[in-house]
Amino acid sequence: MSLDSGLGIRDSKVRLAGAAVMLPCVVLAAMSTWWFVAGLAGQGLWPPDDVTLAEAVATRNNAEALRLIALGSDPNSPSRVRDGLLTNGYDVLVTPVEAAVGAARADSLRMLLAVGARIDERERLVLRCYERTRHDSSVREILDAGASGEPDCAHVRLPVDRKD
Amino acid sequence: MAPAHTGIVSHSVSRLKQPALFGFLLAALITLPLAESVFQVPIQVSDSLEAIGIAAKYSSASQLLSDSLRFSTTTLRPMRYLQARWLLDAARRTNVTYNAVFRAAHVALLGLLVALFLLAVPVKNWTDLAAFSVALLVLLGIHTFVAMLQEAFPVNHYAEVGVCALAVFVIARQPPRWFFPILVCLLLACALSVIESGAMVWIVAVCCAAAGMRGMTRSSVMAATLVLGAYLLARYALEISSPGIGGHGSGFGATFYSPEDLKQRFAAHPLPFYAYNIGGALLSILFSEPRNGVYSLAIARDAGVAHPVVIINVLSSAMITAVIVWYAATRIGRSRAAWSDSERAFLVSCMVIIANAALNAAYMKDEIISVGGLFYAVAAFIAVRALLDTTPRRTPTGGALIAVLLATSAGLWAFRAAGMHYVLRYDAFKTRNDWVEVLRPDRREDWPRDERELAITRTIRDEVIARRVASPSFMPRWADRYWVE
Numbered sequence: 027m028s029l030d031s032g033l034g035i036r037d038s039k040v041r042l043a044g045a046a047v048m049l050p051c052v053v054l055a056a057m058s059t060w061w062f063v064a065g066l067a068g069q070g071l072w073p074p075d076d077v078t079l080a081e082a083v084a085t086r087n088n089a090e091a092l093r094l095i096a097l098g099s100d101p102n103s104p105s106r107v108r109d110g111l112l113t114n115g116y117d118v119l120v121t122p123v124e125a126a127v128g129a130a131r132a133d134s135l136r137m138l139l140a141v142g143a144r145i146d147e148r149e150r151l152v153l154r155c156y157e158r159t160r161h162d163s164s165v166r167e168i169l170d171a172g173a174s175g176e177p178d179c180a181h182v183r184l185p186v187d188r189k190d
Numbered sequence: 191m192a193p194a195h196t197g198i199v200s201h202s203v204s205r206l207k208q209p210a211l212f213g214f215l216l217a218a219l220i221t222l223p224l225a226e227s228v229f230q231v232p233i234q235v236s237d238s239l240e241a242i243g244i245a246a247k248y249s250s251a252s253q254l255l256s257d258s259l260r261f262s263t264t265t266l267r268p269m270r271y272l273q274a275r276w277l278l279d280a281a282r283r284t285n286v287t288y289n290a291v292f293r294a295a296h297v298a299l300l301g302l303l304v305a306l307f308l309l310a311v312p313v314k315n316w317t318d319l320a321a322f323s324v325a326l327l328v329l330l331g332i333h334t335f336v337a338m339l340q341e342a343f344p345v346n347h348y349a350e351v352g353v354c355a356l357a358v359f360v361i362a363r364q365p366p367r368w369f370f371p372i373l374v375c376l377l378l379a380c381a382l383s384v385i386e387s388g389a390m391v392w393i394v395a396v397c398c399a400a401a402g403m404r405g406m407t408r409s410s411v412m413a414a415t416l417v418l419g420a421y422l423l424a425r426y427a428l429e430i431s432s433p434g435i436g437g438h439g440s441g442f443g444a445t446f447y448s449p450e451d452l453k454q455r456f457a458a459h460p461l462p463f464y465a466y467n468i469g470g471a472l473l474s475i476l477f478s479e480p481r482n483g484v485y486s487l488a489i490a491r492d493a494g495v496a497h498p499v500v501i502i503n504v505l506s507s508a509m510i511t512a513v514i515v516w517y518a519a520t521r522i523g524r525s526r527a528a529w530s531d532s533e534r535a536f537l538v539s540c541m542v543i544i545a546n547a548a549l550n551a552a553y554m555k556d557e558i559i560s561v562g563g564l565f566y567a568v569a570a571f572i573a574v575r576a577l578l579d580t581t582p583r584r585t586p587t588g589g590a591l592i593a594v595l596l597a598t599s600a601g602l603w604a605f606r607a608a609g610m611h612y613v614l615r616y617d618a619f620k621t622r623n624d625w626v627e628v629l630r631p632d633r634r635e636d637w638p639r640d641e642r643e644l645a646i647t648r649t650i651r652d653e654v655i656a657r658r659v660a661s662p663s664f665m666p667r668w669a670d671r672y673w674v675e
Contacts (some may be wrong), residue, residue: 039584039589040578040581040582041316042580042593043320044316044578046593047321047324047597048319048323048600049597049600050597050604051323051326051327054220054327054608055216055219058219058220058222058224061223061611062219062223062226065223070662071223071227071662072610072611072612073660073662074658074660074661076309085661087665088626089623089625089626093656093658096655111663133626135350136632140630166393167674179382188624
């Protein structure tokens, strides 16, 4: 025997239990609607961030770095890296190769060198000293190629040092 | 003027349809942004690029089909290459990017899975709708579902098998029709031609018949068995064997082992390892642990700390599994003739889950148990619905406890389902960056020799690099601990 009312809900207990049970799904559906509608305007759930070339490298996003270079970004020009990626408490202005060393990414460094990034002797010293604070053997291997002995970092200012 | 009773009937019909409409709306609203997340994942390098390259090289589809029968000594997947070729052709004809076409295929598979699930668990009244709102979250939130959308080979065959298996189940719930045997055979043939797990479609058909579902007639099962027999004969004639231990890496305890390590450890005495894998696959569907053979709880015990994702997954699964077990326990001993449609569907779901677990004997993988995950959601719908039905007979405290249990469980499953967006974005980021290593200017010796293969590789690479995706660095830091295992 069915105790169904017209709506199929048998009594208030079922109605209350059903409403409680449905709530998470309804909330997710509402949030999903918002994500989708906002997404149509490019502001949905976690849209791609606008980043500089150095930021792309610092966040291990080599594909984005390649895209930016293809669009005309200079792999040798410094650009802003926001607080929290390479530094804590302040933004920095670094070149993409400096960002690669800071992020300890040998693959990024190799890619940048393959697409036209250049490292002169002065910059190499800075990068080698910077790597000594990061300790990545693969990055060190690339930067130390052809160099002899340990670099003298006593008076070298690192790319991420805070400017007073 | 229409007679009064017509108005009453149409009013009643529209009232009956209201819950179904709400169910459809809930499913559509949750699936739409999910489809967008699925679409953002680019074509993969691993598993996909090789098949696409092969498909592009051949001058004719018939030659590709004929040669693909001999591509491997352990797999027979002719449709893998053929459908890649069809999608490449579709992209050229429509002037749409390759990525858009291949990802649209996955979006279509996601839509089909959700649509078939709606048909598999018909929502007729408001209690059904409440149960559906939990089951939908279970369907989308279970780890085996996202596995059907993450990997691509270049089209995810497990999602295709899932669609075929659910379609057979939906057929079995209908009154028998003359063309059902043909439909079942076509679905089975499609599934078997993309991956060996396609045999799950035959298992679903047999389980439906064994449970006495009205749409699955003896002739359908016999015809499907003939198709399976022909497939096995073809494998035998082509000297294709099944991969044993060492064909794929898999976990044991708290460690994931490489194929070589597995061979060394277990090949001499494989039975305990087989039992471990089958038991583990069953536990994985029911409790979300282990994953690919590895018990995160064992890792957590050793490390002294468990990631929240493990706790959320195990807890949410345990709650729904408890309801499923309660439902099974209350039905034991009833004669087959007295079974309702729901009870038959529940029995099919349980049998499919167990049979799917058995397919993991050689190695465990989330994708392999994905059909089991679909039927776990079906079982959840039936059990939750039955539990809600008992509330009028319970004390106020008992009813409140049930509501709290189900609402808590649904909340956890909703959280898991929302996590799919994060997992898919993470995948999109990783996959896009994998392409940087393809056609590296400093490794020209690794580039494809064939001009057509090189051209298609270059085009897809350029497309992927041009597709911007979210970076995990700019997504919430906590998400990893709550959504990624």
